[in-house]
Amino acid sequence: MTSLALTGIKKSYGAIDIIHGVDLAIEPGEFVVFVGPSGCGKSTLLRMIAGLEPITGGELRIAGARMNEVSAAERGIAMVFQSYALYPHMSVYKNMSFGLETARMPKAEIDLRVRKAAEILQITKLLDRKPKQLSGGQRQRVAIGRAIVRDPQVFLFDEPLSNLDAELRVQTRVEIAKLHADIGATMIYVTHDQVEAMTLADRIVVLNGGRIEQAGTPLEIYNTPANRFVAGFIGSPKMNFLNVSVDGRAGEAVTLDLAGTKLAVRGIDARPEGLCLGVRPEHLDVGSDRGTPLGAMIATHVEQLGGQTIVYGSLKDRQPIVATLNGQKSVRAGEELRLTADLAQCHVFDAGGRRVAVQSA
Amino acid sequence: MLVDDVPHRRVHRWTHLRQHLAGYGFLSPWLLGFFVLTLGPAASSLYLSLTDYGLMSAPRWVGADNYMQIATSDPRFRAAMNVTFTYVLLSVPLKLVFALAVAILLNRGLRGLNWFRAIFYLPSLIGGSVAIAVLWRQVFAGDGILNQVLMALFSYEGPSWIANPSTSIYTLIALAVWQFGSSMIIFLAGLRQIPQDMYEAASIDGAGRSRQFFKITLPLLTPVIFFNAVILTIDAFKAFTPAFVISDGTGGPIDSTLFYTLYLYQEAFTNFRFGYASALAWVLVAIIAAFTALSFLSAKYWVHYDD
Numbered sequence A: 001m002t003s004l005a006l007t008g009i010k011k012s013y014g015a016i017d018i019i020h021g022v023d024l025a026i027e028p029g030e031f032v033v034f035v036g037p038s039g040c041g042k043s044t045l046l047r048m049i050a051g052l053e054p055i056t057g058g059e060l061r062i063a064g065a066r067m068n069e070v071s072a073a074e075r076g077i078a079m080v081f082q083s084y085a086l087y088p089h090m091s092v093y094k095n096m097s098f099g100l101e102t103a104r105m106p107k108a109e110i111d112l113r114v115r116k117a118a119e120i121l122q123i124t125k126l127l128d129r130k131p132k133q134l135s136g137g138q139r140q141r142v143a144i145g146r147a148i149v150r151d152p153q154v155f156l157f158d159e160p161l162s163n164l165d166a167e168l169r170v171q172t173r174v175e176i177a178k179l180h181a182d183i184g185a186t187m188i189y190v191t192h193d194q195v196e197a198m199t200l201a202d203r204i205v206v207l208n209g210g211r212i213e214q215a216g217t218p219l220e221i222y223n224t225p226a227n228r229f230v231a232g233f234i235g236s237p238k239m240n241f242l243n244v245s246v247d248g249r250a251g252e253a254v255t256l257d258l259a260g261t262k263l264a265v266r267g268i269d270a271r272p273e274g275l276c277l278g279v280r281p282e283h284l285d286v287g288s289d290r291g292t293p294l295g296a297m298i299a300t301h302v303e304q305l306g307g308q309t310i311v312y313g314s315l316k317d318r319q320p321i322v323a324t325l326n327g328q329k330s331v332r333a334g335e336e337l338r339l340t341a342d343l344a345q346c347h348v349f350d351a352g353g354r355r356v357a358v359q360s361a
Numbered sequence B: 001m002l003v004d005d006v007p008h009r010r011v012h013r014w015t016h017l018r019q020h021l022a023g024y025g026f027l028s029p030w031l032l033g034f035f036v037l038t039l040g041p042a043a044s045s046l047y048l049s050l051t052d053y054g055l056m057s058a059p060r061w062v063g064a065d066n067y068m069q070i071a072t073s074d075p076r077f078r079a080a081m082n083v084t085f086t087y088v089l090l091s092v093p094l095k096l097v098f099a100l101a102v103a104i105l106l107n108r109g110l111r112g113l114n115w116f117r118a119i120f121y122l123p124s125l126i127g128g129s130v131a132i133a134v135l136w137r138q139v140f141a142g143d144g145i146l147n148q149v150l151m152a153l154f155s156y157e158g159p160s161w162i163a164n165p166s167t168s169i170y171t172l173i174a175l176a177v178w179q180f181g182s183s184m185i186i187f188l189a190g191l192r193q194i195p196q197d198m199y200e201a202a203s204i205d206g207a208g209r210s211r212q213f214f215k216i217t218l219p220l221l222t223p224v225i226f227f228n229a230v231i232l233t234i235d236a237f238k239a240f241t242p243a244f245v246i247s248d249g250t251g252g253p254i255d256s257t258l259f260y261t262l263y264l265y266q267e268a269f270t271n272f273r274f275g276y277a278s279a280l281a282w283v284l285v286a287i288i289a290a291f292t293a294l295s296f297l298s299a300k301y302w303v304h305y306d307d
């Protein structure tokens, strides 16, 4: 049985369509991350699942039951807000018990749940404090605690880490992953941060302009992006998109021209115009004997990260290109480098941005 | 470096002084007003309150006699206290409730919100004026609009609400409550300050409208409620115009609208007992100060300050 099923979910504000029909099935216990650029509709989608926004079209089912008309409180969900949305006038304990008291749960049971959640999150000592007496990280825990005590079927997180500093963000990310492993509930997590998406998700849903571009495991998304948008969104530095033209064709075998360098591939049939070659910076190598030669690159700028060396530059036809090299390489600006890549890790995208399946010949 | 430190500082001090002088120069109109028009009269009234100063005589020192008389043997002072406290204790809470209720309605994102805001605010702009008090008289008089409406709807022949000592004060309270606009505007601003996601979190927590109001809105609004209550209370203690106009300056019928300030005014400018009136003024100051102090002391038990 699926935990959550979205069928043709749409959202419009007046005449403006924000979500254009989303279909998605989420398994019980799955950790799903919605990722996409700012304004693509992640929060809107999450808030429709939560019951905070009416659903304009389509159907939402949780544990098999239609939820479109069910109130937020009765959907069996809990939500952690980006702003935490803690009640500032209530103690941490009261913040966590508020929902249970509203549901008229017996006091003893409430106490049990609050203390158990506080223990999991290591905030037992903070129970009597007010939110303003807490650090950002502690507030974050209280917000999660408030979700845990409800014992929901589905946890919803809307960019929960974006108000934390970098170090705390990594730490909390790990804790959320642990929490998921411990309680095993279904979690839907919204972020615009691809690293959070890659590290936390069982499955990533990449959204753009109110549509799902691709849904898959982190490695599926990384290794076989469905299109140019997904390929460019996941990975840092971004994938290089290099214009190529078809130079010749003999049956299945096609010769591509990349700034004068010939590449032999097979599998391209339709419309050979406007093709581009996608190569991740980390899949490029310099001065290596292995791999397929991609021609020369003129370095214009070099970043030494210690573990990696990032080289910015351009091909002979002035197309910009970035290469991430392992270790500390002594590359200077102005230097001409011999690029190679494993063609099996490269992608070809058609004029519409779709990835075309390609094998190296 | 250390050597030329001293002259350097001296130059510095000079420019400082000049800057300060310029500052005081700009302040001087206000300072003048404050000393001549506020502090001076206040100090002299404090002195006069300890004398028997009247229109014809030079002030003669009588010590605390005026205050003794106020405290022990002045039935009109007691009547004025009665009226004033009734007025304060009824008009302030009613006005708060009214202002909050209307603010909440307006905060629902009504179409034409700005119009409504202006319309509801209008009475506060003109409400303190003599014209409105005169109008109020017409409404609540024996042959006033209120009675005409009552007659038409229920065939009920109402009394003159203003001439009746047991109802006259309530017409003044109604007039005050009608001027809820400025508190409402402040409430409206306060309501806007409450983050929307607080209500979203509460609705996920299963709290309905009324629980959200009592558990979220009201507590988060307490600083604004407190502010409004203090301001309204001080204003109500000082109220003068409506009673003066409606009772023709008498505070009648039978002292039933004898506001404290009206009594003070009568003592000073009808009976020309300036010394006694000054003492009355200082008693009012003390009462307001005590009330305000109590409010601030109570605040820590019911006002939630964020950060």
Ligand SMILES: Nc1ncnc2c1ncn2[C@@H]1O[C@H](COP(=O)(O)OP(=O)(O)O)[C@@H](O)[C@H]1O
Pocket: A013, A018, A036, A037, A038, A039, A040, A041, A042, A043, A044, A045
């Ligand atoms: N109440 C609203 N009225 C109109 N448009 C809205 C409203 N809320 C959000 N939007 C629009 O919907 C789009 C998606 O918003 P949102 O879901 O918040 O994006 P994300 O969370 O992915 O950054 C944005 O273009 C935003 O301007």
Ligand SMILES: [Mg+2]
Pocket: A042, A043, A044, A159
């Ligand atoms: Mg968002």
